[in-house]
Structure formats: structure tokens, C-alpha cells
Amino acid sequence: MTAQPRPVPEASAQPAIFRLSGVVKSYGPHNAIDHVDLEIRPRELFTLLGPSGSGKSTILRAIAGLIGIDGGSLTIEGRDVRNVPTHQRNIGMVFQSLALFPHMSVFDNIAFPLRMRREPQGDIARRVAQSLDIVRLPKIAERRVHELSGGQQQRVALARALVYNPKLLLLDEPLGALDKRLREEMQLEIVRLHREIDVTIINVTHDQVEAMVLSDRVGVMSDGKLMQVGSGEVLYRRPANRFVADFLGRANVVDGTLRIDGAGPAVITPGGARIAVTPERQIPDGRRATAILRAEDIEMAVPGDSGSPGLGGEVTLRLFEGEAVYYEIAVPGIGRPLRVASRTGEIPNGAKVRLTWPRDKVWAVAEDSDG
Numbered sequence: 001m002t003a004q005p006r007p008v009p010e011a012s013a014q015p016a017i018f019r020l021s022g023v024v025k026s027y028g029p030h031n032a033i034d035h036v037d038l039e040i041r042p043r044e045l046f047t048l049l050g051p052s053g054s055g056k057s058t059i060l061r062a063i064a065g066l067i068g069i070d071g072g073s074l075t076i077e078g079r080d081v082r083n084v085p086t087h088q089r090n091i092g093m094v095f096q097s098l099a100l101f102p103h104m105s106v107f108d109n110i111a112f113p114l115r116m117r118r119e120p121q122g123d124i125a126r127r128v129a130q131s132l133d134i135v136r137l138p139k140i141a142e143r144r145v146h147e148l149s150g151g152q153q154q155r156v157a158l159a160r161a162l163v164y165n166p167k168l169l170l171l172d173e174p175l176g177a178l179d180k181r182l183r184e185e186m187q188l189e190i191v192r193l194h195r196e197i198d199v200t201i202i203n204v205t206h207d208q209v210e211a212m213v214l215s216d217r218v219g220v221m222s223d224g225k226l227m228q229v230g231s232g233e234v235l236y237r238r239p240a241n242r243f244v245a246d247f248l249g250r251a252n253v254v255d256g257t258l259r260i261d262g263a264g265p266a267v268i269t270p271g272g273a274r275i276a277v278t279p280e281r282q283i284p285d286g287r288r289a290t291a292i293l294r295a296e297d298i299e300m301a302v303p304g305d306s307g308s309p310g311l312g313g314e315v316t317l318r319l320f321e322g323e324a325v326y327y328e329i330a331v332p333g334i335g336r337p338l339r340v341a342s343r344t345g346e347i348p349n350g351a352k353v354r355l356t357w358p359r360d361k362v363w364a365v366a367e368d369s370d371g
């Protein structure tokens with residue numbers, strides 16, 4: 001996908017449309033949301049990304065008012081909404097299940113929220129037609145939902161969520177059940193829709209590519225905690241901690257001790273391997289730290305004679321993936337094989353290789369960083 005995100009207004013330029021401060025939600029002894037602070041800016045497309053069970057949907061449900069919270073505060077445009085019922089929060093929602101009425105017509109599905117609000121009949125017809133235009137589904141208003149394709153049903157669910165012009169649209173993995181191609185098509189659809197209409201979107205997904213291509217900013221969740229918030233690029237290149245690094249993309253996450261000598265900072269593994277890291281992140285000498293080395297940033301060369309620069313290793317796995325060849329390289333002193341994505345990929349299994357990388361591409365985090 002090539003869509004470029006729109007510039008997002010600076011936080012200082014406009015007040016946050018939505019703010020969670022110290023929000024806690026517990027189920028028994030377990031915090032499904034564990035002291036989360038988050039600001040969503042007006043017209044932003046924000047994605048909550050994290051593994052299953054990390055608390056993404058619970059945050060969305062709390063924002064929507066479908067569940068109460070046990071601590072902290074929730075405000076929409078500066079107003080505390082903890083006691084405001086869902087239907088008065090001016091929020092549209094689309095869930096993975098879509099929750100459409102399969103035997104009703106498309107028109108009746110989309111009109112449903114307006115009828116619940118007892119809007120005048122003429123307004124309903126006009127707004128349903130507008131909403132169908134927005135999701136590019138004119139001319140199917142009379143069809144039954146169960147006769148539509150998966151992609152069309154997604155669009156109907158979006159049209160229904162948008163029909164009363166909500167300020168905030170919540171998407172809880174609505175693309176989760178779609179096949180890859182349809183999923184990519186709908187991702188573009190959401191980006192387009194977000195550009196065209198005046199709406200702030202909070203999207204939930206466990207798919208890191210979806211999060212990065214779709215969003216102005218992404219918040220990474222783990223075990224109820226918000227680990228880091230930033231653009232996809234910042235999360236990918238400058239992860240705040242080991243979890244974020246490991247969750248996004250194909251990273252080599254190598255633990256050791258940070259040492260600074262004449263050659264600059266490096267993470268030295270317990271087995272004695274030396275990974276040169278960027279000096280940009282200043283971690284004190286002697287601190288336990290993790291080097292984060294992206295598979296695509298490693299250069300691999302043969303012959304692997306020990307006179308050449310870099311780390312020596314041996315190819316233990318070679319997989320042709322089309323765009324790249326994926327390698328695993330056993331390196332003495334590093335417990336897990338290093339993962340390398342190579343564009344040329346002519347080096348065979350079993351070859352002795354030397355691995356090098358631009359030091360500036362290797363990020364490091366101190367062991368107790370929690371984002």
C-alpha cells in the first residue's frame with residue numbers, strides 16, 4: 001500500500017478529543033487495563049496494536065461505555081464521560097462480528113440507529129443514501145445483507161457506524177476475518193474514508209503491518225499496559241523496549257551487557273559476541289541491555305574467513321520467500337541464530353559467512369525499560 005497518512009495536528013494546537021488518565025479495569029485479580037494514559041488527537045487515525053489478550057478491546061469497550069472502569073478518568077473533549085451512556089457519547093462502532101441483521105435489507109440495517117433515535121423518515125432516507133455513497137456502495141440499498149460478499153458486508157457495517165456522523169469511530173478488528181487481499185482493500189478504504197470525512201478513528205488490531213500502514217500513530221499494548229505510542233516508523237526504528245522491538249517486524253533481540261570502549265558502544269553477550277550499537281541511545285557502561293538488529297539491516301558476505309570484519313557464523317537455514325531470502329545464521333556466543341533477510345540470497349545452506357551492519361541501524365534498550 002502506498003497511502004500516505006495525513007499530517008496530524010500537533011497536540012498543542014488542538015485539545016485531545018479523547019483522553020484516558022490512569023485507567024484501570026480489573027477482572028478478578030487481573031488488570032485487563034493497567035494504568036493506561038492515552039490521548040487521541042482530533043481527526044487522528046490511531047491504532048491499538050498488541051497480541052491477543054493484551055487489553056485492546058477492553059480499552060475500546062471502556063471508551064464506548066460498554067463497560068465501566070475501576071480507576072482513572074475518561075474524558076471526551078474535556079468532559080468526563082464515565083456516567084454518560086453509550087448512545088450519548090456520539091461514537092460509531094464496527095466489530096469483527098459486524099453485528100448486521102442478515103435477513104434485513106442494507107437500507108434497514110443502516111437506518112436502524114437512526115430509527116432508534118426517532119429521526120424523521122425523510123432524513124433517514126437521505127442519510128442512508130449519503131452513508132452508502134461514502135463507503136462506495138450506491139445502488140444496493142434493497143439487497144439483503146446475507147446476499148452480499150464479505151467485503152460488501154464490511155462496507156455496510158461501516159456505513160451503519162457512520163450514518164449519524166459520529167465524532168469518533170471505533171474499529172475492533174473488523175478486518176480480522178477477511179482474506180489477505182480483501183483485507184488490504186478494506187485498509188485502503190478506511191484510509192480513504194478517514195481522509196474524506198471529519199472523523200477520528202481508533203482501530204484495534206494484532207496485525208503490525210495493518211497498524212503501520214493505516215495509522216497516524218500506533219499504541220503498542222502488552223498485558224494491559226501501553227508500552228509505547230508513536231508513528232509506525234518510530235516504533236519500528238526506535239522501540240522503547242524489548243517487547244515492542246520483538247513484536248514489530250523481524251528483529252534479532254540480543255541480550256548482554258553494554259560496554260563502551262574506544263570503538264564505541266556495543267552489547268557484549270554472555271558468550272562473548274560483540275554487537276556494535278548506535279551511540280544515539282545513551283546507556284551507561286556495565287548496564288544489562290538488549291541490542292535490536294533488524295533482519296533486513298544485516299549484510300552477509302562469503303567467504304567467512306576470520307580476517308574479514310564483522311561477526312562470523314554459519315548458515316543453518318535458507319528459505320526462499322520471493323521478495324527476499326530468509327536466512328538463519330548460527331553465531332558463536334549468541335544463543336539464538338541471527339535472522340537475516342537478504343535480497344540476493346545466493347549463499348547456500350552450510351556456508352561460512354561474515355555478518356556486518358551499519359552501527360547506526362542497531363538500536364539498544366536497557367533491560368528495565370518499560371516504555
Ligand code: ADP
Nearest residue numbers: 027031032050051052053054055056057058059
Ligand atoms: P485483546 O482485545 O487485546 O485481545 P481483551 O481486551 O479482549 O484483549 O482482554 C484483555 C484481558 O481481559 C484478557 O486476559 C481477557 O481474558 C480479559 N477479559 C476481557 N473481558 C473479560 C470479561 N468480561 N471477563 C473476564 N475477563 C475478561
